Amino acid sequence: MDLSLILRLPACVAAEKLIGWQLLHDHPGGKRGGIIVETEAYTLTDPASHSFRGNTARTKPMFGPGGTIYIYFTYGMHYCLNIVTDAPGEAILVRALEPTVGLNLMRQSRGPWTDQKLCNGPAKLVQALSLPLAYNNKHLSQTKLLLLPPMKSYKTYATRRVGITKAIDTPWRFCAQKSLFLSKDIPPHMPGHL
DNA sequence: GACCGGATGTACT
DNA sequence: GTACATCCGGTCG
Numbered sequence: 001m002d003l004s005l006i007l008r009l010p011a012c013v014a015a016e017k018l019i020g021w022q023l024l025h026d027h028p029g030g031k032r033g034g035i036i037v038e039t040e041a042y043t044l045t046d047p048a049s050h051s052f053r054g055n056t057a058r059t060k061p062m063f064g065p066g067g068t069i070y071i072y073f074t075y076g077m078h079y080c081l082n083i084v085t086d087a088p089g090e091a092i093l094v095r096a097l098e099p100t101v102g103l104n105l106m107r108q109s110r111g112p113w114t115d116q117k118l119c120n121g122p123a124k125l126v127q128a129l130s131l132p133l134a135y136n137n138k139h140l141s142q143t144k145l146l147l148l149p150p151m152k153s154y155k156t157y158a159t160r161r162v163g164i165t166k167a168i169d170t171p172w173r174f175c176a177q178k179s180l181f182l183s184k185d186i187p188p189h190m191p192g193h194l
Numbered sequence: 195g196a197c198c199g200g201a202t203g204t205a206c207t
Numbered sequence: 208g209t210a211c212a213t214c215c216g217g218t219c220g
């Protein structure tokens with residue numbers, strides 16, 4: 001399925017379809033990135049979403065066209081990457097990658113971590129890919145980010161989202177089954193799985 | 195492995 | 208003032 005078609009879907013559908021896509025940053029220092037293995041969806045009517053309180057200076061990118069990048073700053077030290085979908089106020093948080101390209105370059109940005117811990121969290125992957133805050137509110141096509149379609153099919157499962165305090169039962173976190181590169185694994189048979 | 199707390203800026207009550 | 212879509216290094220076991 002074409003990326004532009006995926007981004008036309010509701011975020012809670014599109015988020016699952018992005019599992020298996022390869023996210024690369026064609027950074028001047030060298031290309032780096034990996035396969036998307038974990039995403040979360042956020043929407044306008046979702047109390048856990050930044051856009052829930054409306055179109056503000058901070059959340060404006062979430063109201064842009066599909067393919068807009070929303071990078072936000074949080075906890076005083078971390079940045080997280082979202083890919084905005086067409087529906088107003090909806091976006092997909094990219095939470096974890098299976099590293100495939102430029103592992104040593106990513107270690108230079110992140111530290112001497114194992115493959116499994118290099119990109120297994122939303123702020124970690126932003127750091128590993130060296131994504132600049134300047135990408136915020138830009139369209140993918142205006143950045144050096146590349147999204148390549150999956151080379152194979154991925155089985156996924158849905159769970160509760162991580163690190164939020166509102167709408168905690170909404171099962172809008174999507175994971176590649178059996179991936180070793182998730183921020184937190186909640187297999188289907190475990191408590192917490194929805 | 196688990197749990198805890200510190201770092202630190204911005205948005206909102 | 209408090210909460211926050213987090214990470215990491217310390218502790219205890």
